[in-house]
Amino acid sequence: MLVLVLPALLLFVLLAVPYYWINHSRAARLVANLPGPKPYPVIGNSLEFGSGSTVEILEGLKKLQKQHGYLYRMWLGSNLFAVVADAKYVEHFLSSNTNISKNMAYKFLEHWLGTGLLTSTGSKWKHRRRIITPTFHFKILEDFMDVFNSRSNILVQKLKKEADGREFDIYNYITLCALDIIYETAMGVQMNVQDNSNCEYISALQGLADIMVKRMFTPWLFSDFIFNMTKYGKEQRKYLKVLHDTTDEVIAKRKKELLEKANGSTSINTEENDFGQKKRLAFLDLLLQYTRDGANLTDKEIREEVDTFMFEGHDTTATAISFCLWSLATHPDCQEKVYQELYEIFGDSNRDTTVKDLQDMKYLDAVIKESQRIYPTVPFVFRELDEEVNIDDLHLAKGTNVMISPFLMNYNAEYFPEPEKFDPDRFSSENSQRRNPYAYVPFSAGPRNCIGQRFALMEMKSTISKIVRNYKITPGSKKIVLCAELVLRSVNGIHFLINENIFLWLLSHLYFKCILYNILRNSSCVFSVHVF
Numbered sequence: 252m253l254v255l256v257l258p259a260l261l262l263f264v265l266l267a268v269p270y271y272w273i274n275h276s277r278a279a280r281l282v283a284n285l286p287g288p289k290p291y292p293v294i295g296n297s298l299e300f301g302s303g304s305t306v307e308i309l310e311g312l313k314k315l316q317k318q319h320g321y322l323y324r325m326w327l328g329s330n331l332f333a334v335v336a337d338a339k340y341v342e343h344f345l346s347s348n349t350n351i352s353k354n355m356a357y358k359f360l361e362h363w364l365g366t367g368l369l370t371s372t373g374s375k376w377k378h379r380r381r382i383i384t385p386t387f388h389f390k391i392l393e394d395f396m397d398v399f400n401s402r403s404n405i406l407v408q409k410l411k412k413e414a415d416g417r418e419f420d421i422y423n424y425i426t427l428c429a430l431d432i433i434y435e436t437a438m439g440v441q442m443n444v445q446d447n448s449n450c451e452y453i454s455a456l457q458g459l460a461d462i463m464v465k466r467m468f469t470p471w472l473f474s475d476f477i478f479n480m481t482k483y484g485k486e487q488r489k490y491l492k493v494l495h496d497t498t499d500e501v502i503a504k505r506k507k508e509l510l511e512k513a514n515g516s517t518s519i520n521t522e523e524n525d526f527g528q529k530k531r532l533a534f535l536d537l538l539l540q541y542t543r544d545g546a547n548l549t550d551k552e553i554r555e556e557v558d559t560f561m562f563e564g565h566d567t568t569a570t571a572i573s574f575c576l577w578s579l580a581t582h583p584d585c586q587e588k589v590y591q592e593l594y595e596i597f598g599d600s601n602r603d604t605t606v607k608d609l610q611d612m613k614y615l616d617a618v619i620k621e622s623q624r625i626y627p628t629v630p631f632v633f634r635e636l637d638e639e640v641n642i643d644d645l646h647l648a649k650g651t652n653v654m655i656s657p658f659l660m661n662y663n664a665e666y667f668p669e670p671e672k673f674d675p676d677r678f679s680s681e682n683s684q685r686r687n688p689y690a691y692v693p694f695s696a697g698p699r700n701c702i703g704q705r706f707a708l709m710e711m712k713s714t715i716s717k718i719v720r721n722y723k724i725t726p727g728s729k730k731i732v733l734c735a736e737l738v739l740r741s742v743n744g745i746h747f748l749i750n751e752n753i754f755l756w757l758l759s760h761l762y763f764k765c766i767l768y769n770i771l772r773n774s775s776c777v778f779s780v781h782v783f
């Protein structure tokens with residue numbers, strides 16, 4: 252008898268406790284007036300997301316937004332989420348200096364990143380942010396232009412073998428280029444993965460990213476105890492060792508060099524390369540420098556930040572560049588305008604890009620912004636409330652999860668009329684000025700915004716402009732199917748056909764020469780060229 256009663260009792264408790272929590276907790280009572288789907292015991296609203304695949308998660312969120320609007324509540328198991336995609340409320344959360352803690356989803360990153368800038372909270376985060384902010388100063392980023400140039404030149408060379416009219420997935424090429432860039436700028440060491448993608452560090456990085464995504468979307472792997480016993484736990488430990496050992500090694504080496512050079516008195520700013528030029532400082536060098544000047548960071552804390560740059564600084568930019576290229580390929584008129592803008596800047600020259608050139612790429616800037624709207628690299632940002640929130644009719648208890656979703660916000664017709672249409676002119680300075688600044692936040696906003704935003708935009712413009720100067724890109728036959736992993740992705744990859752831009756180049760050349768000739772002759776230009 253006991254054999255039957257005990258499991259039945261256990262089952263009852265398992266069902267009743269979450270059910271009671273969902274219906275009677277303070278958090279539940281406070282959100283009772285918010286629209287949202289009806290939750291079930293234990294699973295909450297998980298069924299809205301089908302089998303929970305990364306594609307279904309995006310589709311489920313979109314469907315719920317259509318049914319319940321831009322502010323709604325949902326339960327994932329017994330975890331309450333307020334989904335906030337209305338600029339009026341988004342502003343409140345992102346500008347807050349008190350509700351700055353990330354939610355449980357970020358816990359899985361801590362095995363690799365520790366509690367660095369992305370994952371920490373409270374006074375620890377404030378201290379780190381204060382130390383790290385100067386490393387992203389515009390003057391320091393300018394020094395990285397030669398890395399952006401040299402690495403994107405290699406990318407253009409690598410793409411040559413695909414310029415034969417056959418379809419290919421560009422994502423891996425762009426990822427390797429982004430990795431080369433972030434490795435050199437973060438650690439001050441060249442990895443050259445574009446030439447050697449089989450290196451141990453890259454395999455570990457990609458292996459770990461796959462495991463973290465798997466864990467985030469598999470509830471039975473949430474518990475460290477269970478996870479550590481699975482094959483994923485074992486693999487993760489192996490990958491972490493490679494990643495941590497590599498960063499530790501570089502830190503130790505740079506620290507030693509710094510000590511030898513500085514000899515207790517000189518700053519590493521005076522270090523010179525083999526040609527007697529002042530050597531560019533990587534983020535790591537700057538952190539070591541600040542530590543020497545009293546910032547008080549241990550080697551482990553420096554590792555946390557360097558690893559955070561590695562994590563935040565490659566998948567994000569690679570995704571953003573790939574989707575922007577896709578936007579250009581599917582909108583040849585925009586591609587032609589970008590090309591003409593670049594021709595006006597570079598003319599016939601094959602020279603490298605300067606910071607001033609980047610500033611002149613105004614139309615490309617608008618294209619990148621519009622492509623970030625349609626394909627937001629980071630589709631959600633999460634908070635776990637440190638204190639209760641009461642704004643108008645919105646009441647949320649401490650501990651509630653808040654999901655702020657650029658993925659939903661960017662399709663709000665109130666701020667973006669005809670939201671499905673790709674239209675870079677939405678981001679002309681005149682049109683942007685009229686918009687609520689919290690309606691479009693691809694890099695988040697407020698105190699916890701993306702510290703690498705300027706770096707990312709410089710890298711994106713440098714790389715995209717190099718590709719468009721060299722190739723005409725057209726979309727492949729495989730359609731994009733969006734899914735939400737650590738960043739937005741396409742499950743099918745991003746397929747293109749590319750052709751070297753020789754004809755385009757020649758025709759533009761002719762076109763501008765013609766304009767010049769006619770201006771000189773004081774007559775109007777007699778023909779124009781449309782090559783797309």
Ligand code: HEM
Binds near residue numbers: 380698704
């Ligand atoms: C297109 C490229 C990028 C996009 C769209 C992007 C977007 C974001 C977003 C939305 C956040 C807030 C995340 C959250 O609150 O959960 C963030 C934070 C952060 N990003 Fe980026 N990011 C990009 C590139 C970069 C790069 C290149 C770096 C470093 C080199 C970087 C470093 C960081 C760091 C350290 C944080 C945490 C800041 C803090 O909490 O104080 N990001 N990024």
